[in-house]
Amino acid sequence: MSICSPEKPEDAFLAAESRVIAGSLRQTTSKHTGRYGTEARVQPEDMCIQPAMFFTAAEPVPSYLPPQWSAHVHPEGQLYFYRQAALRIVTEAYIYDRDTMEKLTYWIKEIEDLIPRKQILLTDDVELFLQIEGDDCAYYFVDHRSRTQFWLDVVDTDDLGLLPAVSPSHLRLALHELYWMHVEYFPMHFNGLTAPVVDELTGVFSHALADHMTSRNSTFPYAEADCAKFLKLLKTARELRDGHITCFIARLWHLVYRHRFSTHYGEQHARLSRDQPILVDTSRESRRIGSMTSLLTFKTSDAYVARLNDIYTDHLVYAHQWQPFMAKCLKDWGSWSHFALSSLVLHLLLCFIPSSRLLSIFSASCLGASMISSIFLVHRHDHLENATATEAMIYLNGVRSDNFKFQLVAFAYSLPKALYFWGLTSLTMNCILAIAISAPACSSWILSFLGLLSLCLFALLAFQDATSSRKILRLPKLRWRRVKTDETLQV
Numbered sequence: 001m002s003i004c005s006p007e008k009p010e011d012a013f014l015a016a017e018s019r020v021i022a023g024s025l026r027q028t029t030s031k032h033t034g035r036y037g038t039e040a041r042v043q044p045e046d047m048c049i050q051p052a053m054f055f056t057a058a059e060p061v062p063s064y065l066p067p068q069w070s071a072h073v074h075p076e077g078q079l080y081f082y083r084q085a086a087l088r089i090v091t092e093a094y095i096y097d098r099d100t101m102e103k104l105t106y107w108i109k110e111i112e113d114l115i116p117r118k119q120i121l122l123t124d125d126v127e128l129f130l131q132i133e134g135d136d137c138a139y140y141f142v143d144h145r146s147r148t149q150f151w152l153d154v155v156d157t158d159d160l161g162l163l164p165a166v167s168p169s170h171l172r173l174a175l176h177e178l179y180w181m182h183v184e185y186f187p188m189h190f191n192g193l194t195a196p197v198v199d200e201l202t203g204v205f206s207h208a209l210a211d212h213m214t215s216r217n218s219t220f221p222y223a224e225a226d227c228a229k230f231l232k233l234l235k236t237a238r239e240l241r242d243g244h245i246t247c248f249i250a251r252l253w254h255l256v257y258r259h260r261f262s263t264h265y266g267e268q269h270a271r272l273s274r275d276q277p278i279l280v281d282t283s284r285e286s287r288r289i290g291s292m293t294s295l296l297t298f299k300t301s302d303a304y305v306a307r308l309n310d311i312y313t314d315h316l317v318y319a320h321q322w323q324p325f326m327a328k329c330l331k332d333w334g335s336w337s338h339f340a341l342s343s344l345v346l347h348l349l350l351c352f353i354p355s356s357r358l359l360s361i362f363s364a365s366c367l368g369a370s371m372i373s374s375i376f377l378v379h380r381h382d383h384l385e386n387a388t389a390t391e392a393m394i395y396l397n398g399v400r401s402d403n404f405k406f407q408l409v410a411f412a413y414s415l416p417k418a419l420y421f422w423g424l425t426s427l428t429m430n431c432i433l434a435i436a437i438s439a440p441a442c443s444s445w446i447l448s449f450l451g452l453l454s455l456c457l458f459a460l461l462a463f464q465d466a467t468s469s470r471k472i473l474r475l476p477k478l479r480w481r482r483v484k485t486d487e488t489l490q491v
Helices: 014-018 098-117 168-185 193-212 226-235 241-261 287-296 298-313 319-350 357-384 389-399 405-437 440-467
Strands: 025-027 067-073 079-083 088-091 124-132 136-143 148-150
Touching: 025 098, 088 168, 098 124, 098 136, 148 168, 168 241, 168 357, 193 226, 193 241, 287 298, 287 405, 298 319, 298 389, 298 405, 319 357, 319 389, 319 405, 357 389, 357 405
Parallel strands: 025 136, 088 124
Antiparallel strands: 067 079, 079 088, 124 136, 136 148
């Protein structure tokens, strides 16, 4: 079986050098290439399989690339191209397409002409990323020696979609993160990462594991169990130079530098504890709203406010903190709805005995509202139980108020429990009143029962004050002082 002679690469892309593109060149970062947001669609169709189509001796005529270019496939399946030349280039543009290749060639020449005018001397460690956007082109450079990302013109972090920094060294952490994202996205043309790079990462995760084991407020984003799993992977990856290993090592480094940027690693004011705020926060809580919601919810909202503020310190959210919190919230809301439904059934008994209609309506309304609010809260937050740190942060950003912070959200979270307590209290009072009306002879027993109940309640509150830092009774303190006139003690 004969194979036709392929077209020469020089003939296929001869016109690319002379084409002029009426577009613009802009800076981008490895975070904002739209890699995972493509909207392209394909339509599979039936195909004809030729005899011995992929037989070794009869391979189909391959698609040729220009000189110095090679095709690579990312472990996730993304095709990309790499040019091994004086200026090394990577791109996800589909350069098998003639028009795309012509645009890419034009922008490569434009950048190569621009570099001398900017008086920037590039070394062999520099790599250029290009992304074709219609007639426009987005670019960035990476330096494999300094492991940073850079551009040819002055650019603000805001224009690049980067977070504000407090110092050049802090900004460098963000550029390190961008570099490792680039390596993660383009790992297959590497010769692999060196053993010291893997060893350093192993040390980072070993310390993180020990930090979690010895502290409840570690700033590291991965939980103890996850760190142990990553350490097992890193032990097997040390001697390997495969592109798949390069990809996952780079991903871990990119996450480590994101964590370091958020904790201000190496800065004058670094975050040493997960719940330690270091950023200026202009939002405030309202004392009046706080006192009101605390009273109405039997201080349940205070606990939610404290927990949400603890989880959301300086706009940072840790998945291993958020997920257990939300799981407990969903469980509690479901329990209060069941309790409210059970208490509503007791109202049937009040239909057959004289009772206070006003108390019946109030208790039934509170219990019904408790059940309905539980259902709404579970429906609204069910998908957030296993949310990632980013998803949880987006949610908390949306519900947090500049004037009240998490006070209103905490009030909503505490409604099922608070409404149930209000409904149960009024239901109990109504039952006692119904018994008193139905059996006047039992009035003395009822008064005795209420007195005993009050005594038990007082004892319970006293126990709360004695065993907790959250005081309820706030009893006056007795102080003894000596009166000089007559050696007696007075209170």
